[in-house]
Every structure is written in C-alpha cells, then in structure tokens.
Amino acid sequence: MATEPTNSETQSDPPAGSANAGQLAASDTAVDHPTAGNVMSPDQSPSSGPMSSGPNMIAADESVPDPTAPNPPSSGGSDSEANKRRANDTGRTLSMFSRQGFRPAMFRWKRQLEQVNALEPVLKNEDDATLKKRSLALRYQAMAGEKLSSLLPEGYALVREAGRRALSMRHYDVQVIGGIALFEGYIAEMQTGEGKTLTATLPLYLHSLLGKGAHLATVNDYLAKRDAEWMEPLFRLLGVSVGIIQTPDDQPARRKSYGAAITYGTAKEFGFDFLRDRLLLRAQNRLQTEMLGDGGAGFGSSGDEIVMRGMHFCLVDEADSILIDEARTPLIIGSIEDTVRDQIVETYHWASDHAPGYEIEEHFTIDPETKQYELTSRGRQRVRALPKSDLVRTMGLVDLYEYAERAIKVHREFLLDRQYVVRPGDKGIDEIVIVDEFTGRLAEGRKWRDGIHQAIEAKEKIEISVPTGQAARITVQDLFLRYPNLAGMTGTAATSARELRRIYRTPVLRVPTNKPPKRKRLPDRVFGTMERKFAAIVAEIAEVHAEGRPILIGTRSIDKSEILSKMLNELGIEHQVLNANNVEQEAEIVAAAGGHAKVTVATNMAGRGTDIKLSDGVETVGGMHVICTELHDAARIDRQLIGRCGRQGDRGSYRQYLSLDDDILKSGLGMKRGDKLKEQGELMGGSADRLAKLFRKAQRKVERKHFRDRMVLMHHEKERKKMQREIGQDPYLDTPD
Numbered sequence: 001m002a003t004e005p006t007n008s009e010t011q012s013d014p015p016a017g018s019a020n021a022g023q024l025a026a027s028d029t030a031v032d033h034p035t036a037g038n039v040m041s042p043d044q045s046p047s048s049g050p051m052s053s054g055p056n057m058i059a060a061d062e063s064v065p066d067p068t069a070p071n072p073p074s075s076g077g078s079d080s081e082a083n084k085r086r087a088n089d090t091g092r093t094l095s096m097f098s099r100q101g102f103r104p105a106m107f108r109w110k111r112q113l114e115q116v117n118a119l120e121p122v123l124k125n126e127d128d129a130t131l132k133k134r135s136l137a138l139r140y141q142a143m144a145g146e147k148l149s150s151l152l153p154e155g156y157a158l159v160r161e162a163g164r165r166a167l168s169m170r171h172y173d174v175q176v177i178g179g180i181a182l183f184e185g186y187i188a189e190m191q192t193g194e195g196k197t198l199t200a201t202l203p204l205y206l207h208s209l210l211g212k213g214a215h216l217a218t219v220n221d222y223l224a225k226r227d228a229e230w231m232e233p234l235f236r237l238l239g240v241s242v243g244i245i246q247t248p249d250d251q252p253a254r255r256k257s258y259g260a261a262i263t264y265g266t267a268k269e270f271g272f273d274f275l276r277d278r279l280l281l282r283a284q285n286r287l288q289t290e291m292l293g294d295g296g297a298g299f300g301s302s303g304d305e306i307v308m309r310g311m312h313f314c315l316v317d318e319a320d321s322i323l324i325d326e327a328r329t330p331l332i333i334g335s336i337e338d339t340v341r342d343q344i345v346e347t348y349h350w351a352s353d354h355a356p357g358y359e360i361e362e363h364f365t366i367d368p369e370t371k372q373y374e375l376t377s378r379g380r381q382r383v384r385a386l387p388k389s390d391l392v393r394t395m396g397l398v399d400l401y402e403y404a405e406r407a408i409k410v411h412r413e414f415l416l417d418r419q420y421v422v423r424p425g426d427k428g429i430d431e432i433v434i435v436d437e438f439t440g441r442l443a444e445g446r447k448w449r450d451g452i453h454q455a456i457e458a459k460e461k462i463e464i465s466v467p468t469g470q471a472a473r474i475t476v477q478d479l480f481l482r483y484p485n486l487a488g489m490t491g492t493a494a495t496s497a498r499e500l501r502r503i504y505r506t507p508v509l510r511v512p513t514n515k516p517p518k519r520k521r522l523p524d525r526v527f528g529t530m531e532r533k534f535a536a537i538v539a540e541i542a543e544v545h546a547e548g549r550p551i552l553i554g555t556r557s558i559d560k561s562e563i564l565s566k567m568l569n570e571l572g573i574e575h576q577v578l579n580a581n582n583v584e585q586e587a588e589i590v591a592a593a594g595g596h597a598k599v600t601v602a603t604n605m606a607g608r609g610t611d612i613k614l615s616d617g618v619e620t621v622g623g624m625h626v627i628c629t630e631l632h633d634a635a636r637i638d639r640q641l642i643g644r645c646g647r648q649g650d651r652g653s654y655r656q657y658l659s660l661d662d663d664i665l666k667s668g669l670g671m672k673r674g675d676k677l678k679e680q681g682e683l684m685g686g687s688a689d690r691l692a693k694l695f696r697k698a699q700r701k702v703e704r705k706h707f708r709d710r711m712v713l714m715h716h717e718k719e720r721k722k723m724q725r726e727i728g729q730d731p732y733l734d735t736p737d
C-alpha cells in the first residue's frame with residue numbers, strides 16, 4: 001500500500017496498546033521470567049515426598065485434603081504491594097482485550113483472573129505434595145458433579161504454580177485469560193511466540209479433571225511429542241498423566257496413551273483412531289445403527305478392543321490450518337483385509353451348518369421377554385468341541401458363541417418365503433430380499449442388521465454379503481464437530497473468524513501480546529514483473545544481511561524459492577532453502593533462522609509451530625526481517641509468515657513485495673483482467689506501489705470464493721450424511737467410493 005507508508009502494525013494486528021501493555025509487561029516481567037536462581041527460591045519448598053518418575057494417574061486412594069475455598073492472600077508488606085500491582089495488571093490486561101470490542105464475558109473473565117491471582121501467594125507457600133493433593137481434590141469435586149467453571153480459579157492457579165515450579169514459566173495474565181476463553185470454547189488468536197504451548201495446559205488440565213480425556217491436536221507427530229514432553233513436568237507435578245500418540249504406535253500403545261488424563265496427538269491420528277474404533281465396534285456388533293441395513297455387521301472381533309475412550313474435549317493447535325485449510329481433507333481407512341473377510345464368511349457357514357444340532361434347554365435358552373438366545377454351558381461346550389477349519393479356529397471364542405447363537409435363532413425363526421425370499425439379484429447372484437411383515441411386499445434394498453442377514457445367507461447357502469472393500473472415511477471437520485467441547489489456538493484466526501464461528505460455533509478471541517509488539521511494517525513494493533521484483537528483493541536481502549540481521553523470505557512455491565536461491569548464490573549470500581518434507585529437520589533449521597545474518601528462504605508451510613528465537617545481539621541490530629514475495633490466497637498465511645518476526649516484544653520488520661504477474665491477480669480479478677495487468681506490467685518500468693490495494697482486493701475476492709466453495713461442499717456433505725442415516729447407513733463406514 002504505497003499510499004500508506006506506515007511504520008506501525010497492520011490494522012489487523014492486535015492493538016499494541018503500547019503504554020498500558022508496556023506497564024503490564026514491565027511489572028509482569030519481574031515475576032514472569034524467573035531465572036534459574038529464583039525458580040527454586042526458598043519460599044518454594046521443594047517436593048516433600050518423592051515424585052514419580054513418569055506420568056502417573058492420580059491414585060484414587062491418596063488422602064484428600066479439605067479443599068477449602070480460595071484463601072485471600074496474606075497481607076505481608078511486599079506481598080500486598082505485589083498484589084496491588086497485579087490487580088492493576090489485571091485491569092490493564094482486561095482493557096487490552098476489550099479494545100477489540102465489548103464482550104459481556106469480560107466481567108466473568110476479570111473476576112476469574114482476579115481469583116486465580118489471589119490464590120497465587122497461597123499456593124506459592126505450599127509444598128509440591130500439597131499442590132498434588134489439591135489437584136486430586138479438584139478431581140474428586142469434578143467427578144462428583146461440581147461444575148468445571150467453578151473449579152477454574154483454583155485449577156488455573158494450580159497450573160500456573162506448577163508451571164512456575166516445573167518449567168520456570170509462570171503463565172502471564174494474558175495467557176490465563178486466553179486459557180479461560182479456551183475453556184469456554186473460543187479460538188484464541190495468539191501471536192507467534194506468545195506461548196500457546198503453555199496456555200494450552202490450562203484448559204487441558206481443567207477438562208482432564210472429569211476423567212473423560214482431554215485431547216490436544218497438533219499438525220504433526222513432531223510437535224505432538226515435543227509439546228507433550230515439554231509440558232509433562234507441569235502435569236506430573238499435579239498428578240496428571242500425559243499420553244502421546246505417534247503414527248507408528250500400535251493399538252496397545254495407543255490405548256495406553258488415550259487412557260492418560262491428557263493426550264497429545266495429531267488431528268489425523270485422532271481421526272484414524274476414531275474410524276478404526278468404529279470399524280471394530282461394527283465388527284463386534286456393538287455399534288448402534290439407527291435402522292436396518294447394517295450391511296457389515298457381524299464381523300468377528302478376535303478379542304480386540306477400541307483405543308479411544310470417548311471424545312470429550314479437544315484443543316486444536318494451529319486451528320486455522322487444521323479447522324479450515326484441512327477441513328475438507330478426508331481421512332480414509334482402507335478396506336478389510338481379505339483374510340479377515342474369508343474368516344468371517346467361513347465362520348457364518350460353520351455356525352449355520354451346525355445350527356440344527358443344538359437342542360433347546362440343553363444347549364440354549366430363549367429369554368421370553370427379550371427373545372434373546374443364549375447358550376448354556378453345555379451349548380458352549382458343544383461350540384468348543386465342534387470341528388473347525390483353521391480360519392474358524394483363529395476367531396475368538398466369545399465371537400464363536402455369538403455366531404452360534406445367531407445361527408440357531410435364524411434357523412428357528414427366519415423362514416424362507418415368509419420373512420424373506422431368495423431371488424436372483426444383479427449379476428445373476430442369488431440374494432435375500434426381506435418380506436415386509438406389515439404389507440407383505442418385498443422390502444427392496446433393506447437388510448437385517450447385527451449379522452442376521454449374513455446368517456440367513458449362510459443358511460440358504462448363497463453368497464455372504466460381507467462388504468469386500470469397506471472403507472471408513474471422515475473429514476477433519478466432521479471429526480472435530482463430534483467433540484462436545486472444542487477450542488483452538490492459532491497465530492492467525494481473526495481473518496477466518498466468520499467461517500470458524502459458522503462451522504464450528506467457536507468464536508474468535510484475539511489475545512493481546514504480553515509485551516507490546518515492536519514489529520514494523522515497511523511499505524509494500526509493487527513491480528511490473530517477477531524478474532524486477534526478485535531483483536529488488538535480492539537487493540534488500542543484501543542490504544539487511546550486511547547489517548547482521550537475520551532474514552526470512554517466504555515464497556509461494558518451490559520453484560520460486562529455487563529461483564531466489566540461485567540469485568542469492570550469484571551474489572555469494574549464504575542461505576538455507578526450506579521446502580523439505582522432513583519436519584524434524586525443518587523445525588531445527590527454522591529454529592536456527594534467528595541467528596546473526598542468517599538468510600532463510602522458505603515456502604509457506606515450512607517449520608510451522610517452531611519458535612524462531614533471536615541469537616544474542618540480533619535484537620540490538622533490529623531483529624529479524626521478513627520478506628513476503630507474493631500474496632497467498634488467504635491473508636492468514638501471509639500473517640503466519642509475518643508473525644515470525646517481532647516475537648515477544650522483540651524488534652523486527654517485514655515488507656510485502658508484489659508484481660503485476662502475481663497469481664493472486666488472476667485468481668481474484670479474473671483471467672482477462674489479470675492478463676491485462678500482466679501486459680501492463682511488462683511495459684512498465686520502475687515501481688507501481690500505488691497498485692498495492694488492488695492486490696489486497698484480489699486476495700479478499702479469492703478468500704470469499706474459497707469460503708463459498710467450502711460452504712457448498714459442507715452443505716453437500718451434510719445432505720449426504722442425512723440421507724445415509726435415513727436409509728440406516730453409517731456415514732463414516734458406508735462410504736460411497
């Protein structure tokens with residue numbers, strides 16, 4: 001925007017609130033950055049008992065202290081000073097929040113923050129064991145039905161104290177408010193480097209008290225593991241166990257991780273586990289389907305168990321990326337293995353062949369009320385003694401009993417030409433068609449559920465309709481909509497607030513930075529062609545590089561990052577190119593990008609979630625400089641890149657470069673207009689900074705178009721699911737190819 005050569009933040013950045021925020025930061029800094037020396041200061045008695053070495057669940061038999069109501073802090077001289085100062089800080093924190101518009105919730109948050117703060121001096125004087133007991137008491141209260149919101153002040157105060165002791169990080173006031181908003185189901189927008197990882201511990205802990213599990217979904221395995229291991233000492237201090245799901249984990253390992261109070265994992269793995277569990281439940285006939293037609297029912301379980309224990313609360317990290325960019329991504333589980341299918345088919349035949357040999361009363365009984373068939377001990381003995389093929393023998397015994405009971409029932413109660421007919425179906429293969437008991441007509445396309453249909457097919461010795469390629473499928477969006485409590489954190493949600501609220505019913509809250517941001521926005525620069533733009537970019541890199549400042553350059557594609565890299569090589573500027581897929585290595589490179597005179601060229605997704613810390617001395621020369629080489633389809637992605645500089649009140653700057661042959665113009669303004677602008681650009685010399693507004697307009701148009709497309713898709717998906725449910729199918733398991 002040539003017309004607005006501003007030196008301040010973009011409009012959409014959080015209000016700097018410099019004076020107030022500065023005061024808050026100044027006073028908070030004193031307590032918020034304990035050095036190694038004051039972490040274990042004498043006023044913090046070390047743990048009075050040995051702590052367990054790994055994550056452990058709170059033992060139910062631990063003695064419970066009287067969970068007294070929060071005590072007001074003792075009013076010692078310096079303490080009361082500190083309290084007064086904190087009360088002011090609380091007010092300032094709230095006023096920073098309220099600048100983005102009045103929220104009735106503010107009053108509640110203010111009260112809760114004050115309660116959390118008031119508990120601080122009390123908890124500070126208690127030893128680790130007492131904190132743990134308090135945590136246990138909270139858990140009992142939660143399990144006994146006490147509302148989590150009423151346990152919030154003490155819970156958050158405990159987490160803050162545990163963070164201070166175990167991690168040397170005391171949650172800032174802004175983080176506590178962010179944590180309260182997260183508990184209430186908000187998407188909290190927090191600038192990069194503002195401590196999302198630590199903030200997450202607050203709602204995770206509180207929700208974990210219910211014992212129903214609390215999940216944190218990240219974008220990759222590396223971040224899940226890193227964050228979980230980083231925060232684990234805090235949770236351990238409060239007697240809360242932490243589990244980590246990693247892609248290669250087997251089922252028992254997953255079950256264990258989900259069994260922990262808090263589980264870190266990727267959105268993808270949570271989705272796959274949900275689907276695998278659902279398939280298993282269906283295989284075991286434990287899935288409640290709404291109507292007839294559960295085609296795949298009756299699978300043997302082989303004694304397997306599901307891994308998840310429900311979906312209670314999920315906190316989504318990088319919420320914009322997961323909840324919007326990846327929302328439509330379907331997670332698909334492949335079909336049932338052939339051997340499993342063969343095993344199921346053989347077992348149906350085996351059960352059917354032997355069904356006439358069971359005698360009522362001797363081998364089985366029928367419950368007069370429920371009409372349920374149950375094997376007697378003699379009956380079970382018969383099942384065990386009957387000859388079996390190898391495949392049938394590998395089926396779990398409990399399953400074999402079920403197959404037998406079902407087969408006996410079918411032989412006694414389901415009669416050919418009364419309840420059903422057999423007729424040639426499509427492709428000449430015989431099929432069972434149900435006779436509607438009320439109308440006497442054939443109920444086309446309907447199937448009995450719970451494996452009855454397949455048992456009848458076995459009885460009639462026709463092909464058993466176990467699905468061959470039953471895939472299970474869920475979109476990321478559907479997955480998260482299944483959580484009754486959903487919240488998210490991101491560096492850039494504000495621009496997607498409408499979409500997030502509409503789809504997930506999650507309002508967005510912009511959390512002010514703990515310290516006032518000192519990031520400078522340099523005026524946009526617009527050129528006629530990419531060549532001229534890149535030449536200017538390289539000149540700027542050379543200039544800033546000479547000052548010893550680190551530079552991060554974001555490109556929209558790999559080939560463009562390579563062109564830039566070549567140009568830098570020609571100038572002899574040492575640099576790293578980041579478009580690799582190895583996340584772990586990528587994270588390391590990004591983490592090092594804040595070093596003296598470092599130059600890093602990256603594509604947009606590179607190293608997400610990795611904090612770029614400045615090396616010593618870099619701040620004094622101006623901090624990191626970020627160069628955006630093109631506008632992305634979503635302003636959110638641009639802001640992610642920009643957010644890499646000026647973290648935690650560091651100095652930093654960024655500039656947007658544009659050219660008239662940029663893709664965004666064509667996609668936003670149409671091919672015709674885009675081509676015209678490109679032609680214009682080729683003829684033009686020098687810069688055209690006055691056109692910057694046009695690019696932003698094009699970006700807004702693209703954003704709106706994508707939003708509309710997503711809404712249309714969502715509508716179709718919703719209709720599909722509704723229709724499937726109406727005909728008795730499971731929208732996740734009975735997926736159209």
Ligand SMILES: Nc1ncnc2c1ncn2[C@@H]1O[C@H](COP(=O)(O)OP(=O)(O)OP(=O)(O)O)[C@@H](O)[C@H]1O
Nearest residue numbers: 169170171172192193194195196197198609610611
């Ligand atoms: N309350 C605190 N006290 C001290 N240090 C803190 C506090 N909160 C966060 N930090 C520090 O801030 C840094 C950034 O934290 P974190 O990586 O969680 O940020 P983030 O918001 O997730 O950033 P990104 O957007 O890059 O993922 C960490 O080094 C952490 O130690």
